[in-house]
Amino acid sequence: MKIKSINTGLLLSPLKTPFITAVRSVDVLTDVIVRIETDSGLVGWGAAPPTAKVTGETVGSITGAVNEVIAPLLLGSDCEYLEGNLELLDGALLHNTSAKAAVDIALHDIWGKSIGQPVWKLFGGNGKSIASDVTISLNSPEVMAADTIAAVERGFSIVKIKVGGEVSLDFERLKTIFNAVGSDVKVRLDANQGWKPNEAVKILNEMEAAGFAIELVEQPVKSFDMDGLRFVTERSPFPVMADESCQSVKDAIDVIKTHAADMINIKLMKCGGVRGALRIISVAQAFGVKVMVGAMLEGKVSAAAAAHIASSFSCVASVDLDGPNLCSEHQVSGGPAFTNGPEIHMNDNAGFGITDVPGAVWN
Template structure:
């Protein structure tokens, strides 16, 4: 099963409601799709999310990286030699983690097909059903409380609340939400780098004093500020989760060596795909630090891949894969089944993706 070509296209999927964080507001998922074609007729699908404010990857950069660097580096290689493909993929160009992730996902899809097994079984096979949280966009306190109630009524038991856009309002947001959903719903908060270290400590201590039970706070400070992240970790009792601070396996070592965060968030668009994500899970296992598997605003191809990794590894104890349920439609035929908070993986080889409607191919 040799790679003969990589086709590149794009999809656009409207969101049910605008997605708002401290960094951006988004109305639709506009992702790059790759289709790896083999000499046996097997096809592997991958997806990249252009998220310039986080990864630095734009649609044009993703396309250019694949066309000019990645495609020539892996065309002609046999899927059986996964190690060689990954060495060539990651050696073909520096950074460009989203482009690498899209191709990596398509290769793992084919690797599963080659061996006649779903990818999660090849990666560890810990389980086949996982439960995700859902994100509540940052808005006024009452609107966020209403969104939270609606999510709970839809069966979600864990909510990820976006904060960090206005530190003075964040306490009011969390008080109103906790009152709206009651004491038994798990609340996670994500500041998306929106606070300074001092603001983070002050705000989180106020939330502690107010009795707002919070499972963890995600990326409270700027991505580069590992000292600041450690300061927050050392000075509040709410656990911290590193997200934008962690892209690579080396980032994981730096953060965990210093105990700068209590938890780490793996996203395929940051790690460059499953190959490096597996290295991060191994590092986390060595340090005894649990992981969350997350996603950008992505459609079902790449989130299915992330779900397979999340189901495969026991060190991944938290799931934040709500991208597909935030979309108003699903162009992907096959793949994981997303039923609100429940994600169920099938037994088809690879990722079980048969086709994607509405792709606009470049050639």
């Protein structure tokens, strides 16, 4: 079963409300869609969002990498020879992890479909449903509290609170949120590199003294500041998770061996796809470290792949796959069922289960 064609398209999905963090504000979820078709008519789907401030990639660079560099290498390859295809993909060009991730996801999807099994089963999972948190965007304390209340009313028991703005205002944000919902929710903080090491330690200890029940704090300092990350981890009253500081299996090894963070957030776009994610999971399992499976504001195609991973490995302690829930409408058919609440229901459909992306505009 040979790869006959590889095409790219663009899928724009308006968000219900703007997605605001310490580094960006987004109104529309943008995905570059990859469609791989075999000579037998089997189709594999992948996707990648352009996140220039994290991976350095844009719509143009992702489509260019796929169409001009990656596709010529894979055309004619046996889609059932997954490892060989992933080797070709990995060696096709340096960096460009999101472009590689989109193709990697499509290759895993078509591999699962060629065998007639869901990928979670091929990974040794049991197909159990998983629960995601939901992101509360950076805003005024009052708006963030109202958004948290609305999330609780939708059934969410875990919220990820975006912080990383003015430090004193961050404290007020948390105070207002906890006053609004009390202990009804589990709170995760995501600073998106928005604090300096000293101020991160100061505000986190102030939050503990105020009685704020915080499960973890994600990426408190700049991605390149590993010493600063370690400084915070050593002094934080809450577990610290590395996100932008961990973009590869090498980074994961460095973070774990130097105890720069307590946990790692795995995102397919950072590590080049499913293959990279599985390598980081292997390292985490070997060292007994827990991971989060997250995403970079991604739509249902790549979130489906991440959900299959999250439901398959015991070291996955938390899930942050709320991208599809943030969209005002779904333009993707098949895959896991992303409800309007926290539950993501897996199924027995082959591959990642995606059957079509009718909303995509093809190049």
